[in-house]
Amino acid sequence: MSAVVALVDLLAGRRDPAKLARPDWDGIIGVARSEAMLATLAFLLEGAALPPTVAALFADQRMAAKVAQTQALWEAEMARRALAPAGVEFVLLKGAAYAVAGMACAEGRQIGDLDILVLASDIRRAENLLLKAGWEWVKSDPYDDHYYRAHMHELPPLIHKARDRMIDVHHTILPRTHRITPDALALMSDAVRSADGYAVLCPADMAVHCAAHMLADGDLQGGLRNLWDFHTMTRDFVATDPGFWGKLDGRAALHGLRGAVHRAARLSRDLYGARLPQGWDRHDPVDLWFRRRLFARDDWGRVTNPLLEQAFYIRSHWLRMPPAMLARHLWTKWRKGS
Amino acid sequence: MRHETRIAVGPVQFRIGSDWAEPIAALERLYAVYPKDGMRPADATVRLFAARPWRRWLRPSVHIGGDFVVPDALPLPLPMGLLAAEMAMNLQVALGWRRHMLLHASAVARDGRALIMSGESGSGKSTLAALLGEGGDWRLMGDEFTLIDPADGDALAFPRAVSLKNEAIAEVAARVDAARLGPLLAGTPKGDIRHLVPRADAIAAMHEPARPALLLFPRFGGESAVEPMGEGEAFVRLTEASTNYVALGEAGFAALTRLVRETPAFAISYPDSEAGIGLVEHLWAEA
Structure with a gap:
């Protein structure tokens, strides 16, 4: 049995953890670490019958994830203190948003950089306020700096000089040069408040962004984790709002991301057993390649199909920018040897 | 991986995989007297690997990795495989251990x-x-x-x-x-x-x-x-x-x-x- 299949089965609730043997756990733990999902698995299997040493390791993971989440949310608070007094509104994205909204996928989820979204018209002010509050540039390379500002959907990353934590300030959710242009104004204006006063995307936009990040912008690194986010959030949104799938479809169309959102839904059905309504529950032969990419890990946590990985890397760049620009960009990067 | 062994040091059970037999044999000799628990799942995974397939034989050099990878860690020549294993085990503990x-x-x-x-x-x-x-x-x-x-x-x-x-x-x-x-x-x-x-x-x-x-x-x-x-x-x-x-x-x-x-x-x-x-x-x- 392949460890990555066993991990996905455990997440989907299709496999009984009590029936796993030692070699199974070796691979599952290794793959879960490679996919940054070990703490997620640890929360999901809290209270399950596990070998004692696995239970102890999972308890460590749960405790460490709680500390990491507290630290990540402190960054959100720091951003609020820097931006709110000057009237710059911002929306939390991804991991920090899931955590403040108390969503199921936030349990054990690693939160790396703080991702925030501001209005495009506020981006300069946000930058200045953050610089004043102790963040500084990570990249000093003029080409990279220009590239971010001219073509990307975010500022070049900033790092806080005292706390050593990064912030990514976005003005939309896909690069400017991407074939698709989401409605950034709608993302901002329809954002909702979390219990402790942070703005987060409305449920449908949150799912759209999750799918866009996974399938329209990225190369499927960390795909199992992103798909888990999508699966659990859509499952829970539907539970409180039976009309959610319809709203999601409309919102995805508004942002030009119906293809990515529908594919994310099909993949979460195929991997995690999501139940989809009519109109979503379809089959697309191309999904096969995405499933292969998501499952391309051996029992030592290594990528098993480097060609496929490379193909998805090229695809992500192909979607991000027109061919002539891609050629220019790669040429510049190659000449600089970075 | 082609060759593997398991070593328990203190509370940490390691699973160590290698593209070569030599580092595993050297580890097994060095850790022969340590208690073994073959049924215990590993807490940490260590990999000793060749960056390219032909580097297993041609000027073989051992890259270290595992659960955690340091991108700029320099590889070591195969005769220093034991040192590579030691460094890789330390790295996994340093970056991954949370109980203590x-x-x-x-x-x-x-x-x-x-x-x-x-x-x-x-x-x-x-x-x-x-x-x-x-x-x-x-x-x-x-x-x-x-x-x-x-x-x-x-x-x-x-x-x-x-x-x-x-x-x-x-x-x-x-x-x-x-x-x-x-x-x-x-x-x-x-x-x-x-x-x-x-x-x-x-x-x-x-x-x-x-x-x-x-x-x-x-x-x-x-x-x-x-x-x-x-x-x-x-x-x-x-x-x-x-x-x-x-x-x-x-x-x-x-x-x-x-x-x-x-x-x-x-x-x-x-x-x-x-x-x-x-x-x-x-x-x-x-x-």
Whole structure:
């Protein structure tokens, strides 16, 4: 049995953890670490019958994830203190948003950089306020700096000089040069408040962004984790709002991301057993390649199909920018040897 | 992977995979006397691999990886595979372990009480611990990491094979059975290295906690000197010596505060090992 299949089965609730043997756990733990999902698995299997040493390791993971989440949310608070007094509104994205909204996928989820979204018209002010509050540039390379500002959907990353934590300030959710242009104004204006006063995307936009990040912008690194986010959030949104799938479809169309959102839904059905309504529950032969990419890990946590990985890397760049620009960009990067 | 083995050091069960047979065979020889639990799932995975398939044979060089990868870690030539394995195991513990606070420190124990020595590479903390562990009543707890249990403040052992460097090799080799020494790895990026398997009783007792009783910050070279160290300085030095202090959050702060409040600390300088051991024994008698 392949460890990555066993991990996905455990997440989907299709496999009984009590029936796993030692070699199974070796691979599952290794793959879960490679996919940054070990703490997620640890929360999901809290209270399950596990070998004692696995239970102890999972308890460590749960405790460490709680500390990491507290630290990540402190960054959100720091951003609020820097931006709110000057009237710059911002929306939390991804991991920090899931955590403040108390969503199921936030349990054990690693939160790396703080991702925030501001209005495009506020981006300069946000930058200045953050610089004043102790963040500084990570990249000093003029080409990279220009590239971010001219073509990307975010500022070049900033790092806080005292706390050593990064912030990514976005003005939309896909690069400017991407074939698709989401409605950034709608993302901002329809954002909702979390219990402790942070703005987060409305449920449908949150799912759209999750799918866009996974399938329209990225190369499927960390795909199992992103798909888990999508699966659990859509499952829970539907539970409180039976009309959610319809709203999601409309919102995805508004942002030009119906293809990515529908594919994310099909993949979460195929991997995690999501139940989809009519109109979503379809089959697309191309999904096969995405499933292969998501499952391309051996029992030592290594990528098993480097060609496929490379193909998805090229695809992500192909979607991000027109061919002539891609050629220019790669040429510049190659000449600089970075 | 083609070759693999499992090693348990202290609370950590390692699974080590390699593209080559040699590093695994060398590890199995070095760790032959350690207890084995083949049914226990691994806490940490270590990989020793060739960056390109042909580099398994052509100028073979060992890259280190596993659960955690440091992108710019330099590979080592195959004859230094044992050092690569040691570095890779340390890396996984340093970056991945969360159950205890990790101190980059050596430790020895006597009567259930621990002496913890923290210092930069070259401070002599490993050599002092190895020499103490050979003579008399001390039990070697580890030469690289000492684990502090946040729940009760106890020190736990991580008695991996001691990494003896340069002059320390001859000094220790003269006192121990040659069967407990690994092969000489000459001219590595860290100088000459030879591993020492801890005494059997130290390995047998590796799960027994010890109460921290004395904290030393040794410095090799110069006249013999002892200087008491305040709680604040010991605290700051130990935050720098811990690889997971920040990641543990409040639990790490509480564990470290308790350690420096309850344990007397001294900076010591010493011109040679004999003088160093004399200082240690003297301070221990007063602690």
